[in-house]
Amino acid sequence: MSDAPATDTSALEEALRSLPQIGRLVKNRPYRQVWRFEHQGKAYFLKFYPRHASDDRLHRVRDKFRRSTRGSPAVLEFTRLQTLQKAGIPTPRAVAVLIGFRISGDRGDAVIIEAIEPSIQLDDYLREFHLRGEMAPNHRDLARQVREIVHQLIKNKLGHEDLHLGNFLLADGKLYLLDGYALRPDMRPRDLFKLAYAARSFATRTDLLRAWRLLGEGPLPQHNPLAREFRDEFLKRITGDNRYFGPLQFDQWAGQYFRSYKYPRYWSSASAIKVEDADWRAAWPKLLHQIERDELRIVKRSPSVDVLVGQVMLGGNLLKVVIKRPRRRYWYRYIYDVFRRSRSWRSWMKAWNLIFRNLPTAWPLLYMEKRVSGYITDSISVFEFVDGPNLGQVDLDSLSPGDRETLFRRAGRVLQVIDHSDMGHFDAKSSNWIVRPDEKRGPWPILIDTDAVRLRRAPGRGIKRLLESMRHHPQYTPADSLHLCQGYLPFGGHQRESDGAISPVD
Numbered sequence: 001m002s003d004a005p006a007t008d009t010s011a012l013e014e015a016l017r018s019l020p021q022i023g024r025l026v027k028n029r030p031y032r033q034v035w036r037f038e039h040q041g042k043a044y045f046l047k048f049y050p051r052h053a054s055d056d057r058l059h060r061v062r063d064k065f066r067r068s069t070r071g072s073p074a075v076l077e078f079t080r081l082q083t084l085q086k087a088g089i090p091t092p093r094a095v096a097v098l099i100g101f102r103i104s105g106d107r108g109d110a111v112i113i114e115a116i117e118p119s120i121q122l123d124d125y126l127r128e129f130h131l132r133g134e135m136a137p138n139h140r141d142l143a144r145q146v147r148e149i150v151h152q153l154i155k156n157k158l159g160h161e162d163l164h165l166g167n168f169l170l171a172d173g174k175l176y177l178l179d180g181y182a183l184r185p186d187m188r189p190r191d192l193f194k195l196a197y198a199a200r201s202f203a204t205r206t207d208l209l210r211a212w213r214l215l216g217e218g219p220l221p222q223h224n225p226l227a228r229e230f231r232d233e234f235l236k237r238i239t240g241d242n243r244y245f246g247p248l249q250f251d252q253w254a255g256q257y258f259r260s261y262k263y264p265r266y267w268s269s270a271s272a273i274k275v276e277d278a279d280w281r282a283a284w285p286k287l288l289h290q291i292e293r294d295e296l297r298i299v300k301r302s303p304s305v306d307v308l309v310g311q312v313m314l315g316g317n318l319l320k321v322v323i324k325r326p327r328r329r330y331w332y333r334y335i336y337d338v339f340r341r342s343r344s345w346r347s348w349m350k351a352w353n354l355i356f357r358n359l360p361t362a363w364p365l366l367y368m369e370k371r372v373s374g375y376i377t378d379s380i381s382v383f384e385f386v387d388g389p390n391l392g393q394v395d396l397d398s399l400s401p402g403d404r405e406t407l408f409r410r411a412g413r414v415l416q417v418i419d420h421s422d423m424g425h426f427d428a429k430s431s432n433w434i435v436r437p438d439e440k441r442g443p444w445p446i447l448i449d450t451d452a453v454r455l456r457r458a459p460g461r462g463i464k465r466l467l468e469s470m471r472h473h474p475q476y477t478p479a480d481s482l483h484l485c486q487g488y489l490p491f492g493g494h495q496r497e498s499d500g501a502i503s504p505v506d
Helices: 009-017 057-070 073-086 122-131 139-155 189-198 205-215 227-237 277-292 332-336 343-356 401-419 461-470 478-488
Strands: 024-029 032-039 042-050 094-103 106-114 158-160 168-171 174-177 183-185 245-250 253-258 297-301 305-314 317-326 364-372 375-384 433-436 444-447
Touching (some): 073 106, 122 168, 245 364, 253 343, 277 305, 343 364, 401 478
Antiparallel strands (some): 032 042, 042 106, 168 174
8 A cells, every 4th residue: 555655666665675774773662663764865764563573472462452453553554644634734744554564574564654854853852942941942833833733633523642742743843743543533631631741841831821722621720630640650660670760689689770761850960861781780789899898978877877979880971879778766667667668669769759740859870678588678779969058058148139039939839849749748958958050040959858758748847847947047038938938839829739731840
């Protein structure tokens, strides 16, 4: 099946037979491969859907069932891209569909699509500016184009179940909608909420209001109903073996480490690195040896925890890290720990809960637990070292009035998000915040002690603790208290759900 491509058929067939040699594998998933190749001076993408490729029997059964009920995914991609073009929606042109196509012995179906180049996915484009603390110069025009594309889908009674910014391609200032396979009849509210969630770090309140007035009905929702679902899906990954996290085992020690993050955060350089399994297999024994021999710099040593500073080589980068080794201060903790995971594991979970909500915190790199006969006898967690003065030591008078106000409003906002996320901060004192300067964004307060965050609500406890501890700062003023409280109650007491459509802190 084809769309009469203006190319020599026999030459194209010959090129496709040698695809692994002449093409480049852009994306490789169990259910789909994406290849880029050139033919007669023109670039194309080939989406290959292998048949029953998974080693998992259940996945093979599901794949067979989907094909029997929906048909070939390559054919669906081809016909649905044509449907988008007929509806006047900018999208790449489908050239041909191949049934029974083989790549390196794997049999499946494929669709060939004309490449739009040079181009960049919209989320990658916006993130480049975001990480620099800037807004894209064509932000307003891009927001308008996204609204118009979605509006055009609705007008043509079409829906798209995978609406996110990665499925918009930007080329020469124009946006194109990708992934025709996700097309379906009628737009559902879930599709719009998914797009709003994906855009939460970039969309302004005005962008959301304009989009909702054009696409939705009634007032703009105060929270995104899909946020909890996405959170649960994200938290399942952090204890699994996937592209973002991996397991580590060494003698009696076992735990989890950070591999990579799809969307690096501006407050953490570690979030941008890619860690290989071999990195921690080499680094952990050395780090453990240094800890056991007490060779690392001691930041804090108490009956409840040792806090040390060291260095590890990860992803070709020498990172300065903080190592926390908790201790059981009270006898009853030995009993409690029979029924629960280690304190290091809990710190790991809390940190990723904060990162999911885009709250600046020390980046978690690893946690390890030592078990004897199934009982956890020791545990260690490793975080990125956050350099800078803490909030109780920072020279407030050296800040401009605007930066000083921004700093306290942001700290209050972080605590507000925590309090309205079914969590509570039980020790938000000034020494648990590091102030990091930013020339474009202004100073940022970064949380460095996730142990004090509990996965249960404690409204007002965090802000009260911070207000009390800041009174000891000689430069602290009533105006600073006002800005801190205004950050905590930005709408005069009317609170929005923390997992809302827009980013909580940005």
